[in-house]
Amino acid sequence: MDLRFTPEEVAFREEVRTFIAENLPREIKERMRLGHPPRKQDTIAWQRILNAKGWAAFSWPADWGGPGWTAIQRMIFLEENLSAPAPELLSFNITMLGPVLVQFGTQAQKERFLPRAANLDDWWCQGFSEPGAGSDLASLRTAAKKEDDHYIVNGQKIWTSTAHNADWCFCLVRTNPQASKRQEGISFLLIDMKTPGIEVRPIISIDGSHHLNEVFFTDVKVPVENLVGEENKGWSVAKYLLGNERTGIARLGKSKERVRYAKEVAREVRMGGKPLIEDRAFRTRVAQLEIDMKALEITQLRVISAYVKSGGNKPDPISSVLKIKGTELLQNSSELVMDVGGPQAMPVWQRELAALANEPAIGPDWAPQMAPAYLMLRAASIYGGTNEIQKNILNKAVLGL
Amino acid sequence: MDFDLTDDQRLLTDSVTRLLGNEYGFEQRKALLKTEMGWSEKLWGQYAELGLLGLPIAEDFGGFGGGPVDIMLLMQAFGRHLVLEPYLATVVLGATAIKLAGSAAQQDEILTGIASGEIKLAFAHSERQARYDMTDVLTTAKPNAGGFILEGAKSVVLHGDCADKLVVSARTAGNRDDARGISLFLVDGNASGVARRGYTLRDGTRAAEISLSGVQVGRDALLGEPDQALGTIIRVTEAGIAATGAEVIGAMETMQAMTLDYLKTRQQFGKPIGENQALQHRAAEMLVAMEQGRSMAMLAAMMVDEPDAEERARNIAMAKVGVGQAGRFVSQNAVQLHGGIGMTEEYAVGHFFRRVMVVEHMFGDTAYHLDKLADQVA
Numbered sequence: 001m002d003l004r005f006t007p008e009e010v011a012f013r014e015e016v017r018t019f020i021a022e023n024l025p026r027e028i029k030e031r032m033r034l035g036h037p038p039r040k041q042d043t044i045a046w047q048r049i050l051n052a053k054g055w056a057a058f059s060w061p062a063d064w065g066g067p068g069w070t071a072i073q074r075m076i077f078l079e080e081n082l083s084a085p086a087p088e089l090l091s092f093n094i095t096m097l098g099p100v101l102v103q104f105g106t107q108a109q110k111e112r113f114l115p116r117a118a119n120l121d122d123w124w125c126q127g128f129s130e131p132g133a134g135s136d137l138a139s140l141r142t143a144a145k146k147e148d149d150h151y152i153v154n155g156q157k158i159w160t161s162t163a164h165n166a167d168w169c170f171c172l173v174r175t176n177p178q179a180s181k182r183q184e185g186i187s188f189l190l191i192d193m194k195t196p197g198i199e200v201r202p203i204i205s206i207d208g209s210h211h212l213n214e215v216f217f218t219d220v221k222v223p224v225e226n227l228v229g230e231e232n233k234g235w236s237v238a239k240y241l242l243g244n245e246r247t248g249i250a251r252l253g254k255s256k257e258r259v260r261y262a263k264e265v266a267r268e269v270r271m272g273g274k275p276l277i278e279d280r281a282f283r284t285r286v287a288q289l290e291i292d293m294k295a296l297e298i299t300q301l302r303v304i305s306a307y308v309k310s311g312g313n314k315p316d317p318i319s320s321v322l323k324i325k326g327t328e329l330l331q332n333s334s335e336l337v338m339d340v341g342g343p344q345a346m347p348v349w350q351r352e353l354a355a356l357a358n359e360p361a362i363g364p365d366w367a368p369q370m371a372p373a374y375l376m377l378r379a380a381s382i383y384g385g386t387n388e389i390q391k392n393i394l395n396k397a398v399l400g401l
Numbered sequence: 402m403d404f405d406l407t408d409d410q411r412l413l414t415d416s417v418t419r420l421l422g423n424e425y426g427f428e429q430r431k432a433l434l435k436t437e438m439g440w441s442e443k444l445w446g447q448y449a450e451l452g453l454l455g456l457p458i459a460e461d462f463g464g465f466g467g468g469p470v471d472i473m474l475l476m477q478a479f480g481r482h483l484v485l486e487p488y489l490a491t492v493v494l495g496a497t498a499i500k501l502a503g504s505a506a507q508q509d510e511i512l513t514g515i516a517s518g519e520i521k522l523a524f525a526h527s528e529r530q531a532r533y534d535m536t537d538v539l540t541t542a543k544p545n546a547g548g549f550i551l552e553g554a555k556s557v558v559l560h561g562d563c564a565d566k567l568v569v570s571a572r573t574a575g576n577r578d579d580a581r582g583i584s585l586f587l588v589d590g591n592a593s594g595v596a597r598r599g600y601t602l603r604d605g606t607r608a609a610e611i612s613l614s615g616v617q618v619g620r621d622a623l624l625g626e627p628d629q630a631l632g633t634i635i636r637v638t639e640a641g642i643a644a645t646g647a648e649v650i651g652a653m654e655t656m657q658a659m660t661l662d663y664l665k666t667r668q669q670f671g672k673p674i675g676e677n678q679a680l681q682h683r684a685a686e687m688l689v690a691m692e693q694g695r696s697m698a699m700l701a702a703m704m705v706d707e708p709d710a711e712e713r714a715r716n717i718a719m720a721k722v723g724v725g726q727a728g729r730f731v732s733q734n735a736v737q738l739h740g741g742i743g744m745t746e747e748y749a750v751g752h753f754f755r756r757v758m759v760v761e762h763m764f765g766d767t768a769y770h771l772d773k774l775a776d777q778v779a
Contacts, residue, residue, distance in 0.1 A: 263779075284772070290719070292723075294716075295697050295700075388682065400665070
């Protein structure tokens with residue numbers, strides 16, 4: 001037993017870190033450091049830089065542009081990218097659609113979509129959730145009726161992240177409403193967002209941002225060649241997508257980076273006549289977070305190593321532990337950052353609007369994104385299967401309850 | 402990165418699991434608790450035969466030459482059964498002190514004796530006023546013609562009642578709380594002037610209050626350099642944290658298994674109580690805590706031999722907090738999910754609960770180590 005990284009892995013981490021340091025545009029890095037979410041152009045620019053290096057499709061097989069890394073290398077890469085901090089690869093393209101097409105797509109679909117997804121020439125979004133189908137995904141109702149060489153899609157999706165940026169949507173639709181089991185009448189369709197009949201309406205979230213959307217489909221024509229896998233077998237495609245490698249699910253690099261940032265700002269602000277970083281309660285909170293992150297780091301290595309040992313083709317239900325603990329840490333670290341800001345974190349500082357109006361920035365640089373990031377991350381324990389669903393998974397698949 | 406066990410380690414785990422499966426049922430353990438010693442000499446002999454007492458001791462002294470991972474596996478198995486024998490006191494704490502500080506002659510005599518089962522040790526360091534402060538030593542050792550005279554008292558000395566030899570810390574220089582000036586001595590348990598009052602801790606394991614009045618020891622009783630023992634004391638404590646961390650993992654495993662079994666069989670309102678989602682989620686949270694704790698116990702084992710003292714201390718402190726918090730969470734919920742039966746002396750879960758509670762208050766509790774880590778935040 002040995003918890004240390006091999007010299008090759010240490011060298012690999014150094015290589016990734018150096019590449020990111022040398023190639024991540026300064027402005028993007030600075031915005032990310034201050035806690036801003038990446039803008040659309042930031043995500044695209046960075047993913048293209050990584051793609052040119054051959055790293056964007058980091059989890060795909062080498063035949064389709066993957067770098068051929070081990071599971072540990074993939075983990076290191078994701079951690080370094082988050083830790084930089086750099087924009088994350090667009091998960092819809094890289095960790096969701098890509099592996100699904102590799103596994104279930106036709107040769108034509110692979111050739112048409114994979115290279116463009118890797119290079120973010122197409123921005124994908126995920127059409128899974130519906131008003132009546134959240135964590136209980138199988139109750140979805142958006143219908144696709146086959147007519148000649150097309151499906152006609154009618155229905156509504158909700159919580160569709162970045163649909164307003166998207167060129168394409170991979171969508172779960174009901175193709176057989178009469179199926180005896182709800183899971184059996186579902187299909188996986190690729191839908192061009194420019195098709196007539198699609199309407200995207202923004203949902204503004206509590207952080208004030210436009211990230212989420214409702215997407216309405218009215219008689220939307222989708223060519224049958226955009227079906228992935230077999231008709232009515234979309235549930236197994238979706239299960240593959242959701243259960244596909246969950247290496248990065250804990251997003252530990254992000255929590256680490258945020259705790260580092262909290263400490264950085266805590267040196268600047270004061271509490272009881274001295275820098276906040278010297279405050280006992282603050283230090284104890286940081287120490288506790290660092291302990292929990294250390295434990296999760298090792299748990300993550302254990303899960304990855306078990307995954308590799310099992311042949312790496314079945315998701316290990318124990319990875320729900322990573323989702324639960326990882327999102328708790330993301331939330332706790334964003335909470336810490338906000339609390340460091342204190343009253344300065346509360347105003348709605350419209351920094352960018354002020355800049356456009358040639359006004360001086362209001363408040364310190366670090367202030368504007370502290371509360372929004374905290375607010376946004378309340379979603380972390382909701383998306384990707386709520387943490388309560390993760391506990392159900394652990395009960396069923398690990399504990400046998 | 403490698404989480405695999407060697408063939409030897411698998412063999413070790415198998416043979417210990419078999420032995421404890423036969424000899425350490427809950428009723429058998431209860432019978433041992435009622436004996437005067439509070440543990441089994443017969444089993445101690447079997448541990449010696451199996452090579453467990455020499456597990457971390459070099460082959461030169463009749464040992465097995467194992468490392469911290471072997472100790473981790475063994476202590477985890479001990480934790481699953483709440484083993485009562487003085488293994489921690491003798492083979493972990495005592496032997497570590499001798500290995501680190503003992504002269505060639507001391508190592509030869511004591512380590513050989515430990516491995517063969519003939520010598521039991523106790524680590525007599527903590528004092529009543531010291532709580533968890535390792536430098537709070539008031540016991541003194543004054544040089545005289547024959548060597549040293551020891552005066553003072555040691556408190557909650559694990560298995561101090563049955564030890565053949567005591568590893569005693571005493572001041573040869575400096576004052577209370579000074580890092581420098583502490584020395585270690587090997588003192589015969591029955592030496593003139595040593596008075597021991599044995600008792601049980603809340604989990605049934607044995608400990609003692611030991612007073613030392615005018616205890617004469619020779620110069621050859623000195624263990625390591627005079628005045629310089631703090632480093633050894635810290636490392637003994639770290640070895641103790643790693644070993645008990647693994648023990649807590651074993652105890653959590655048993656509590657978790659008992660709780661799951663109970664959830665699946667206990668009926669209320671016409672169905673197993675485990676069909677209630679509120680209880681299912683508690684069980685899942687116990688699993689999450691246990692896995693996080695297990696990671697930290699592994700970290701502690703990996704760090705015991707880390708040469709960088711600061712790195713070692715920091716990681717082991719993190720592990721103590723992580724295991725302590727996981728242990729508390731899992732044991733409290735194990736009792737809660739059992740309901741009334743979990744509160745009873747005749748049911749096993751409460752015994753595991755108490756072991757975890759006692760261990761948390763050894764070698765610095767959660768708050769102590771968290772506080773130390775908070776000091777180091779940078």
